[in-house]
Amino acid sequence: MEKMSYFSPLLFMCLDVCVVHAISLAQLSPILISRPFLALWGSGAVRACLLISFTLKYPESLPGMSSFEGLQSLGVLCFHFPVYTTLLWMLGLSAMEELWGWHSWERVLQGYAVTVVAWLYWSRYVSSLLVSSGEYILSLYTKTPSKNEKPKQDTVASLKKLMGFMLPYRWRFVVVLFLVVLSSYGEMAIPQYSGRVTDWIINEEAPDAFTEAITIMTLMTIASAVLEFVGDLMYNFTMSHIHNSVQGVVFQAVLKQEIAFFDANPTGVLVSRITTDTNDMSEALSEKLSLVMWYTARFGFLLCFMVRQSWKMTLLTCMGLPIVWVIPKLTGHFHQTIAVKVQESLAKANQVATETFSCIKTVRSFANEDGETERYRRHLEETYALNKKEALAYAASTWANSMTTLTLKVCILYYGGNLVTRGTVSSGDLVSFVLFELQFASAVEAVMHYYPAVKKAIGGSEKIFEYLDRKPLVPQEGTLAPANIEGHIQFKNVRFSYSGKTDEKDIVLKDVCLEVKPGQVTALVGLNRSGKSTCVKLLDRLYQPQAGEILLDGNSLQSYTDQWLHDKIAVVSQDCVLFARSVRENIKYGCRDASDEEMFNAAKLASAHKFILGLPNQYDTDAGEKGGQVAGGQKQRIAIARALIRRPRILILDNATSDLDTENEYQVHQALLNQTNNCTVLLISNKMSVVEKADHIVVLSEGVVKEEGSHGELLQRDGLYAELVKKHNMSFQRKEEQGEDAQ
């Protein structure tokens, strides 16, 4: 079987040649001699049957031949000549030579060349282009893709979404396409009129013809350049607009996601999706898609003009181009393989050097400097040997590149020269054709080069649209927005885990029941990580409980509108963040219509007004990134002012004054509690001196409500709360003593 696989291509050709010659002899038989077309088509059919049977019988010996491309190539080998000859006959051209000479060695070899070119075209270019455009067309009609097709369908889905963004600008795109077509047509002027000028010079026609040709050529070229400029400008403006709207829409979609989504996706990833990914996509679509458009239009016109000059030379060009591309690619591949080996070898040499220098003490204590030098030199020699091969491969690749291009040009010139000699085409046509051919090769190459990048960019946009498609995992916003609010909060058997898992170890709040009475100050205390801030986050509707419910004035928290709820409930937490804007903008955040008077009042309530007036630009001082320009305590007071400017009815202070010293903290707390008389206050603080003033205290431990009551009641109970108070007093005493010692 091994031997079979080596010899099978040869055997395949021998079989084919024998069949061709057997049929050519049969053509001379009395039955076929008067029916040359029958012999021609019959020969094709017999060749096809025999070769297909051979291919199917030994599929492993001729890899690829039993595939679709392989069988298609057999079809080309067996039937291209009968089709060509029949076409000649139908067009009324002489087909005698072809009918009686189809089996000559020259024709058989030509058949193999045509088959190779057809195979290259199909497998490398046509099929990939057809598959991707076919996918899009198919997707317009098929709604449910099969599971296997998923990755490809995603690209198509992204394309559809992109189209959705482009649709409002469709007329602009129509105009751009029109300009592309016109400008590409204008570019045909130089080769076309160069040919005419050549004819004029050879035939010594009237000088008017020369002037006319030069004038038209110049005008068309200028017009083409102007149209290209306008088209490019219009296209790039439109694409920038689309880019901006995509970015805006994605930003908005991300903002709507639930907080758990932000916990799971690092900020860097989100920002990169909105900025870098959209930039990459729009860059590819602006630059590369535009190039694909221009070159495709040029390709179309060049092909038409070339066919008009000489369809035979066009056919020769089309057959030669894949060979011109494939040979340098093969040699280039060889060069790349060696280049990788050179890199690996260099890396090994570097490793020796690194190892030697880092272990220099060991090398020296064994007196092995010469040994290491020898080892390094050996690696360098290996690299040098590879370098020589690389240089050879590079030279061969460059040589192959220029030689194949040169060969194609020589072939075209030789063939074209023959056609000129025979009088089929004029010298001017040959000149035009050569100029067209030069542009044609680069147009096809450019389309092949940029098209995958465009496809990749469209595929890449999938990541961006993923956020657009994502439905936020938050229940629908409620509709209640009552004019009055009592401020009565109830937690009823609230169960919650951040991960959404129901394992006991993941549960942060375990059937929590608690009540915050209207107009009262309720304190929530407990050890670290007992779930206090989690209760606040649930009240702020940042997360939803998995079981149980939270009621506000007897209605589910979920039934209120977002705007109303966040106007009525103000949360100030320890990790409050200021934005990199002025203090004024920070206090009026989300409340832009508030007057300066209201801002001053809020700032006074938060004991912030005085120090703000002392800042360099007072209320217009920039708070810096994350409020970095103002001190921790000041930051918290600005954050409290930001919460109070809305005149909330429920105030939640989650360690809101923890960055203040004890004296300031007490002042701010007192001011807050005195001034926000009718407010319901939920207070979380580690400072028991603040907590003890609360009307009601709830003690949490590991997500469970352990005790509740007033400060006195809880002290009497001598439970967890009493323990917390003792610990707090002891640490306070220790700090005082340390302070005295330091003095």
Ligand SMILES: Nc1ncnc2c1ncn2[C@@H]1O[C@H](COP(=O)(O)OP(=O)(O)OP(=O)(O)O)[C@@H](O)[C@H]1O
């Ligand atoms: N975003 C989050 N994702 C996952 N787990 C979280 C998240 N936030 C808090 N947790 C966990 O939930 C538990 C309760 O945290 P929480 O912040 O509610 O406690 P706390 O009583 O307010 O603690 P502290 O007094 O230290 O602020 C902790 O184990 C914490 O690690």
